Amino acid sequence: RYERGSLVITSNHPFSMWGSIFVDETMAVAAADRLIHHGYMFELKGESYRKKTAKAVTSAT
Template sequence: MGCLPIEGHNASLLFQLLNRRYEQHSIIVTSNLALSGWADLFKRPETATAILDRLIHHSKVFKMTGKSYRLKQASEN
């Protein structure tokens, strides 16, 4: 997540999905944004806070740094 903003009804649907899976099933999310940038992603800080609250509780967050694997692979071809 993070390439395009998620607004209105789509943000609500994502929240409902995460809320139903919360503490029931595993979820893996990848994003090119830091968690602090999610308020801009959802256009409403309240929505971002509610979604992050459910995603981060009982989770492990991994921050990956370094050069893009895709860019490296493309330059080798």
């Protein structure tokens, strides 16, 4: 797929925590390096849409 197609990856964890998620920190750095090369990163902040909808449904009943 390299330079031939798109790939979307989502995570609840920032790159700074990937060292504790992967078996070792070297693997985390290698994975992050390959994912962000020629890539775009954006971070969404704010209340979860699912949480907001669940609150509305709960208060309506």
